[in-house]
Amino acid sequence: MRKALALLWLAVVLAACVHVAWLSRDGLPRETDIMALLPREEREPELQAAKDRVARWLSGRVVVLVGHKDRDKARAAALSLRAALVEGGLVRPESDIPGEDAVKRLGAAYFAHRAGLLAEEDRQRLLRGEGEALVKRALSQIYGFGGAVDSRLLVRDPFLLFPAFLGGLPNPASRVSMDEGLPGLVEDGVTWVLLSLRTQGEAFDLEFQNRFVAAFDTASSGVPEGTNVLRLGAVFFAQAGAEQAMAESARIGLVSLAGTVLLVVLTFRSLRPLLLSLAAIGAGLAAALSACLFLFGSLHVAAQMFGAALIGIAVDYALLYFGQIFTPRTDPAARLAHVLPGIALGAATTIIGYGALALSPFPGLHQVAVFSAIGLVGSFLSVILWFPLLDRVPAAKLNRSWAAAAAGLWRFWGEAGWARARRIVLAVLVLVGVLGLARLEVDDDMRRQQGLDPAGRDSAPCRVRSGRALLSGARGRRAAGAGAGGGAGRAVGRAGQSAIRGAVRAFGQASGGECRPGSAGAVQSSSGSLPGGPGHG
Amino acid sequence: MIRLTLLLLLLVSPAWAETAVLKDGDVLRGRFVQERYMQGFAAPLRSEGGFLVAPGRGLIWRAETPFAITTVVTPGGLVQSVDGAETSRLSVARLPFLARLYDMLAAALAGDWRGLDGAFAVSRRGDVVSLRPLRADDPNMPAIAARVGRFVEEVEITKPGGDRDRLLFSDQVLNARPLDAAEAALLR
Numbered sequence: 001m002r003k004a005l006a007l008l009w010l011a012v013v014l015a016a017c018v019h020v021a022w023l024s025r026d027g028l029p030r031e032t033d034i035m036a037l038l039p040r041e042e043r044e045p046e047l048q049a050a051k052d053r054v055a056r057w058l059s060g061r062v063v064v065l066v067g068h069k070d071r072d073k074a075r076a077a078a079l080s081l082r083a084a085l086v087e088g089g090l091v092r093p094e095s096d097i098p099g100e101d102a103v104k105r106l107g108a109a110y111f112a113h114r115a116g117l118l119a120e121e122d123r124q125r126l127l128r129g130e131g132e133a134l135v136k137r138a139l140s141q142i143y144g145f146g147g148a149v150d151s152r153l154l155v156r157d158p159f160l161l162f163p164a165f166l167g168g169l170p171n172p173a174s175r176v177s178m179d180e181g182l183p184g185l186v187e188d189g190v191t192w193v194l195l196s197l198r199t200q201g202e203a204f205d206l207e208f209q210n211r212f213v214a215a216f217d218t219a220s221s222g223v224p225e226g227t228n229v230l231r232l233g234a235v236f237f238a239q240a241g242a243e244q245a246m247a248e249s250a251r252i253g254l255v256s257l258a259g260t261v262l263l264v265v266l267t268f269r270s271l272r273p274l275l276l277s278l279a280a281i282g283a284g285l286a287a288a289l290s291a292c293l294f295l296f297g298s299l300h301v302a303a304q305m306f307g308a309a310l311i312g313i314a315v316d317y318a319l320l321y322f323g324q325i326f327t328p329r330t331d332p333a334a335r336l337a338h339v340l341p342g343i344a345l346g347a348a349t350t351i352i353g354y355g356a357l358a359l360s361p362f363p364g365l366h367q368v369a370v371f372s373a374i375g376l377v378g379s380f381l382s383v384i385l386w387f388p389l390l391d392r393v394p395a396a397k398l399n400r401s402w403a404a405a406a407a408g409l410w411r412f413w414g415e416a417g418w419a420r421a422r423r424i425v426l427a428v429l430v431l432v433g434v435l436g437l438a439r440l441e442v443d444d445d446m447r448r449q450q451g452l453d454p455a456g457r458d459s460a461p462c463r464v465r466s467g468r469a470l471l472s473g474a475r476g477r478r479a480a481g482a483g484a485g486g487g488a489g490r491a492v493g494r495a496g497q498s499a500i501r502g503a504v505r506a507f508g509q510a511s512g513g514e515c516r517p518g519s520a521g522a523v524q525s526s527s528g529s530l531p532g533g534p535g536h537g
Numbered sequence: 538m539i540r541l542t543l544l545l546l547l548l549v550s551p552a553w554a555e556t557a558v559l560k561d562g563d564v565l566r567g568r569f570v571q572e573r574y575m576q577g578f579a580a581p582l583r584s585e586g587g588f589l590v591a592p593g594r595g596l597i598w599r600a601e602t603p604f605a606i607t608t609v610v611t612p613g614g615l616v617q618s619v620d621g622a623e624t625s626r627l628s629v630a631r632l633p634f635l636a637r638l639y640d641m642l643a644a645a646l647a648g649d650w651r652g653l654d655g656a657f658a659v660s661r662r663g664d665v666v667s668l669r670p671l672r673a674d675d676p677n678m679p680a681i682a683a684r685v686g687r688f689v690e691e692v693e694i695t696k697p698g699g700d701r702d703r704l705l706f707s708d709q710v711l712n713a714r715p716l717d718a719a720e721a722a723l724l725r
Contacts, residue, residue: 136604137624140617142573143584145598145608150700151575167627 006385013283013378016290029298032242033059033204037302037364059203062091062233064195065184068226071191075182077223078193084219090212091197107166114157119168122161134159190228199235209239245301253308257281260315267402268322272393277318279386284314284378291374296367303367310372313350314379317343321387326398332391336384347380564716565590567688567709571600574701581703588706591716594724609723 023029035055040048066081068074085091110117118126125133138160142149149160157163176183176194184193201208212235220229260281264274288307292299299307320343324335354372357365398406412418559565566589572581586600595611608617614628660667666683684691688709694702716724 133622133624136619136622137617139604140606140619140624143571143582143600143604144606144617145571145600145610150696150698151577152698154575155577164625167625 002385003389006389009283009381009385013286013382016286019290020286020293023293027207029293030206030242030246030304031204031296031298031300032206032209032238032245036204036300037362039361040363056202059234059238060199062195062197062199062231062235064197064232065192065228065230066195066223067190067192067228067230068224069190070226071179071186073224073227074184074191074193075180077227077229078182078195081219081223081229082195082197084222085197085212085215088211088215089200090208090215091199095196103166106169107162110166111162114162114165117165118161119164121168122164134161137164197233199233203233203235203238204242206242209235209242213239242301245305249301249305249308252305253311256308256311260311264315264319264322267319268325268393268396270393270396272391273318273322273325276387276390277315277322280318280379280382281311281314283382284310284375284380287378288371288375292367292371295370299371300364300367302364303371306368307371307375310375314375317347317380317383318387320346321383321391322393325393325396326403328395330395332388335391336388340384343380343383347376351376559590559592559711561593563592563712564714565688565709565711566713568707569598570705570707572703572705574703576699589716589720591720591724594716597720597723607723611724 020028064078064081066074066078068077082091086093122134125131138158141160141163142154153160153162175185177185179193182193183196184191186192199208199212201212203209216231220231223229260277261274264277268274285307288310289299292303320339321335324338327335327338329335329338351373354376355369357369357372360366360369413422566587568587569585571584573583574581584600584604584606585602586598586606588599589597595609598608598610600606605620606617607619608615614626616623616627617625658669664684664686666685667681669681680695682693683689688706690706692702692704692706694704696702
C-alpha cells in the first residue's frame, strides 16, 4: 500500500515536471504586472473593465524626448529613433499626438451642444450682470483685426460664446508646441522633440519588454554626438522590475539552496540525505509550479520570489526525518513513525498559514498561497512516502561538540534550574518585539512593489547621451542629474530633466496622473501613474 | 488665424520690386479701411483706423470707428481691447502655434523667406499679387489677392462660404517717427 502510494506520488511529480516543461518550452510563462497583485472589482465588472482599459492604455505609452542644440539634428534623430521602433514592429506607426486638425474635430464635437456650453469666465460675467462685456467682445471680434468670424458662425452664435468656451478649455500641453508636425519645446538653446509612442505589445509581457528595451537601447545609442535621449514609459519600469525580481529570486533560491546543501552535508556527512532532501524540495517546487500554471496560466514574479524562499521551509521535513539517524533507530519505518506526528503538525500549521493568504482579496496572494501550500504538501508527501523506501542511511554519531551544544540548548529550555534565565530571555525578546512594533509603519504604496533600481528612481528613468560619453550605464541605471557624469553632461541632464518634467507634467495632467515637483517626483509619479494610474489615483 | 498671418505677410512683403523691405528698428505707420462683406448683412461692416508695424516688436491695429478696438500682436500672443478694456487674449503659452506664426512673420520682416517657401505660393500679375497657402486641403482656406505698390495698398480675402473682407491702406509712411511710450507699452 505504502509502495503504491509512493509510486502514485512519483507519477504525479513526473506529470507535473512534464507539464511545466511543456509550458516552458518558450520560457516559463511569467506575469510581471504589479497591478495583477491588486484586488479586482468582482462585483462591478464594468468598473474593472474600465480600470483595465485605462491601465492598458497608460502602460502601453512611451514618451521620448530627443534633444540637440541643432533643431534639424534633434528632429532627424527623433524620426530615426521612431522609425527604428516602428520597423521593428515594437510601436504603432500612427502617432497619438493630436494633429493640427484635432482642434477642429474637438470644435465640431462640441459645436452641436453649444447652447449648453459657456466659458466659466463668461458664466461669471453673466451672473454678475456684465453682459455688456460679452457684447463688446463679440463686436471687437467682428470688427477687429484678422477676425476668424464669418457669417455662418455669426448666425449660429451671434455673441461668439462658443469660441470663448473652446478657448477656455484646459490646455495641458502648454509648453509643448507643434513644429512642422512634431511636438517639442526649446529650452536653454536645446530643441527637444517629443515622441509619444504606443507599444505594439503588452508592457508587462516579458518577451516584449526585453525586445523593446533592447531595440530602444540600440536605436538610442546610434544617435549622433551631442544628442540626448530621455525616455519614460511603463515598459522600461516593468522590464527593470522584472529583471530585478527574477535576478533576486534566482539569487535567493541559489543562496538558500547552497545553505541547505552545506547544512545537510556538514550535518549528515552522507550523500543520500542530501539527494533525498533535494528530491523532496524539487518534487514540492515542481508540483507547486505545475498547479500555479494550471490554475493561473502564468507565474507571477512575486510568487516566484516566495517560491524561492520556500526552499528553506520545505527542507525542514527532510531534516527532521534524517535527524533520526543520530538515534538508535535504524528501521526507516520506525524513524518516520517517530517524527511523523511532529512534521505532520508542522506541515499542517505552515500550510494553513500560507493557505490563509488565499482568503485575501489579492489575486497575487492567491497565487502565493497556492504555490506555497502545494509546494509544502509536495515536500511533506515526498518525505513520508519516499524516504522510508529509499532510506538506507545507517545510524550515525552526532559530532561531539554539536551534540554538546544541542544538549545545552535542550537543558536551557527543559531544566528547572534555568527557569529564571529563561524568563529573562523571554522578557528581553518581548521587549525587543514591543519596541519593534512601536516602530512599525504601514506603507501600502504600490509603487514600492515595483522594484525600480535606485538610480532610476532617484533621477529619472532616462538615459542621457552626451556625445560618446554614455552618462547612464546599462539600462539607464545611472541617469542624468544624479549620474555625476561630467560637467557638460550634468548641465545637459538638468536641462533635460527640466524639459522632461514639463512634458511629463503635461502628460500627467492629460492622463489624470499626479505630478510632483522635482525630477524624482515627476518620475515617481509617472512610474506610479503609468502602471497604476487608476489604481491609486 | 491663417488669414491673419497672410495679411501680416502681405503688409511687410518684399517679394516684388520697389516694394519697401522692413528691417529691425523700422516703424511703418498707415491708415486702413476694413470692409467685411458678410452674408445676411445688407451693408458691409466697415471699420476705420490706423496701424503700426515694428519688425521684431509686433503690430498694433487700432480701429477708431465705429468702435475703438485695439489689436496688438506680439511674440507673446494677441490681445484685443475695446475702449481700453481687454476683451480677448490669445497667448502663445496657450496656443503655441501662434509663436510659430509669429516667428515666420518676424523672419519675413527681416527678409528671411525660407520659412515661407514651404508654406505659401506667391504669384504676381501686374501689380496684383496672389498669396495662397500650399496646404489646399483646408476647406476654410480663403483666396487672397493684393494690390501692391511701394506698400500694400489693397487686400481682398474671399472665404469659401462667400464672405469677403476688403482692406484699403493709405497714408503709409516708413520711419516718420519712433514708437512713442504708449505704443512701446502696447508692444511690450
